[in-house]
Amino acid sequence: MEFLTVQGARTFVKEWPATASPDATSRPVLLMLHGNPDTHAIWTGVATRISDRFRCLAPDLPGMGQSSTPDGWDASLSSQAAWVNSLCDSLSLTEPFHLAVHDIGGPFGLSFTCEHPERVRSLAIGNTLFQTSYRWHPWARVWRTPILGELSMALMNRALFIREVEKGARKLSRKEIALAYEQLTPRSKKSVLTWYRAMTPARFAGWEERLWALTKERIPTTVVWGEHDPYIPTRFARCFGTENIRMFPDAGHWVIAEEVEAVGDHLAAFFSSSSQA
Numbered sequence: 001m002e003f004l005t006v007q008g009a010r011t012f013v014k015e016w017p018a019t020a021s022p023d024a025t026s027r028p029v030l031l032m033l034h035g036n037p038d039t040h041a042i043w044t045g046v047a048t049r050i051s052d053r054f055r056c057l058a059p060d061l062p063g064m065g066q067s068s069t070p071d072g073w074d075a076s077l078s079s080q081a082a083w084v085n086s087l088c089d090s091l092s093l094t095e096p097f098h099l100a101v102h103d104i105g106g107p108f109g110l111s112f113t114c115e116h117p118e119r120v121r122s123l124a125i126g127n128t129l130f131q132t133s134y135r136w137h138p139w140a141r142v143w144r145t146p147i148l149g150e151l152s153m154a155l156m157n158r159a160l161f162i163r164e165v166e167k168g169a170r171k172l173s174r175k176e177i178a179l180a181y182e183q184l185t186p187r188s189k190k191s192v193l194t195w196y197r198a199m200t201p202a203r204f205a206g207w208e209e210r211l212w213a214l215t216k217e218r219i220p221t222t223v224v225w226g227e228h229d230p231y232i233p234t235r236f237a238r239c240f241g242t243e244n245i246r247m248f249p250d251a252g253h254w255v256i257a258e259e260v261e262a263v264g265d266h267l268a269a270f271f272s273s274s275s276q277a
Helices: 040-050 077-090 105-115 138-143 148-155 160-168 176-182 186-198 209-218 234-238 262-277
Strands: 005-007 009-016 029-033 055-059 097-102 120-126 223-227 243-253
Touching: 005 077, 009 040, 009 077, 029 040, 029 105, 040 055, 040 097, 040 176, 040 262, 077 105, 097 105, 097 262, 105 120, 105 209, 120 262, 138 148, 138 186, 148 186, 160 176, 223 234, 223 262, 234 243, 243 262
Parallel strands: 029 055, 029 097, 097 120, 120 223, 223 243
Antiparallel strands: 005 009, 009 055
16 A cells, blocks of 8 residues: 545555555554654554554655645644544544554544544554643744744754754664655645644643543553653653553653564554453
């Protein structure tokens, strides 16, 4: 699978294993949503490790990677939830599936979970935000500011990008970070600005409580969290309504790529137990 249409926009979706695999479509589905400044590729390590047991699907979010942005895209929580729902329809996902989210993929997936809990079999949350008590990190404040945000994107270069990502990804190599830089485009930079300007923690009011009710009582949920995250304080790992939390003391914000084996094994065990429940 490569491209499909979601809300009228050309959307890239990566699938592991390849659909040519005889039993691929019969495996439990795991939908994986990436963050900023990433693409579907951030999930490659985990997906490759567990695709013998799950059909792993990872889209590029609107305007990022190889995906286009739907007309009239405003990046509100309702719009993010609707986009994920339309994606699932385009993928013909008729049965409940497992969902994993990271960074800005969190609000996409968690708002969708609030709106369509019947479609989510279980949930894995990695270093993301969905709380009114959160306060933006310095780069987010820059991106939220008109003109300053555009200037920061225009002045971004490989050296600056690598230096800043290294602060939040203790275990990623410079080669891995450079590959992420190469996936940045003017469209993805614009999409990042749109997303951050649409989001303010106050807008999680109501949504946060709805998610908590679901993760406490209805949807099995686990959290995987890198403790050396300069963007989202560690205390937020305990703010998703679950006690099933796996902390990674040597990892940073990009825990899903920094601890591929451990995260992959944890998610495989968690999703497998959820499938059997």
